[in-house]
Amino acid sequence: MWRTLPGISGKRRAAAVHLLCSMELHAEAFVAALLDVMHRVIPSRRNLFDWADDQGRQQRWLIEGPLDAVAACRCFDRYHNQDETHWMPAFHTLAHQPVGVRGAADLAQPAFFDSGLYQEVWQPQGLHSRIEGVLRGSRGRLLGSLVLYRGPDDAAFSRADECALRDLLPAMASGLERALDRATPAAAAHGQAARQLEALLMPGATESLSTHPASRCASGT
Numbered sequence: 499m500w501r502t503l504p505g506i507s508g509k510r511r512a513a514a515v516h517l518l519c520s521m522e523l524h525a526e527a528f529v530a531a532l533l534d535v536m537h538r539v540i541p542s543r544r545n546l547f548d549w550a551d552d553q554g555r556q557q558r559w560l561i562e563g564p565l566d567a568v569a570a571c572r573c574f575d576r577y578h579n580q581d582e583t584h585w586m587p588a589f590h591t592l593a594h595q596p597v598g599v600r601g602a603a604d605l606a607q608p609a610f611f612d613s614g615l616y617q618e619v620w621q622p623q624g625l626h627s628r629i630e631g632v633l634r635g636s637r638g639r640l641l642g643s644l645v646l647y648r649g650p651d652d653a654a655f656s657r658a659d660e661c662a663l664r665d666l667l668p669a670m671a672s673g674l675e676r677a678l679d680r681a682t683p684a685a686a687a688h689g690q691a692a693r694q695l696e697a698l699l700m701p702g703a704t705e706s707l708s709t710h711p712a713s714r715c716a717s718g719t
Contacts, residue, residue: 504538504541506539506698508662508665510698511539511540511666512665513698514538514539514695514699515532515535515670515673517698518531518532519676521692521695522676523680524680525678525680526560528673528677529547529674532644532673533547533560533644534562536644536646538699540629540662540663541652542647543624543625544561544562544649545561545562545644545645545646545647546562547642547645548642548645549642550640550641550643551640552639552640553590553593554590554591554592554640563623584613584615585604585605585607585609585610585613586600586604586605587600592632593640595632596632596634597632597633597634597667598632598664598667599629599630599631599632599661599667600629601657602627602628602629602655602659602660605627605628606654624650625649626647626648626649626652627652627655628647628655629645629655629659629663630643630644630645631643631644631645631663631666633670633671634671635672635674635675636671639675641674644663646663
């Protein structure tokens, strides 16, 4: 899971996310698949999803790769909704955050890289920069946030990366809402879409986008 993969074109990004929605996965599987797919959609080193309630309280989270137990304890004991607010908004501020992206430039400053949060939590896990997408459902319900991380040797996230993430948030939110209402996956839909998704994400893929159900998730039909 620790990788930065080459990105794909805008149309293929959208097709990949919509195909993922059409796989009819339950919520945990949908989020795990989304974290994995996003490495090709927007190149990243490691990805995280935080579920949140309407008050901006973190319900649970899923992060890729091995977790440094010491760093994780420091994060929650000292920084989460506490000392982290010196460099970034507290997690609970998601309750008032509209759909959109928190950009990488917010943290790209010497004070953050000199901070305990960076040196004690981020650096031991190979994290250096991030962009964060806030997901809200069809009635404005807060669903959570998707965070894409890059390492110190990776290229900085660009404005184009932020715009790409922003454009995909409605489809992601629609897919997650459906997944939250689904107890088990539908095997037939999963198998067909999974094969299409794998083909689409292959390096150098040339498959026609017209074969992908790119409107299904966003339209609700």
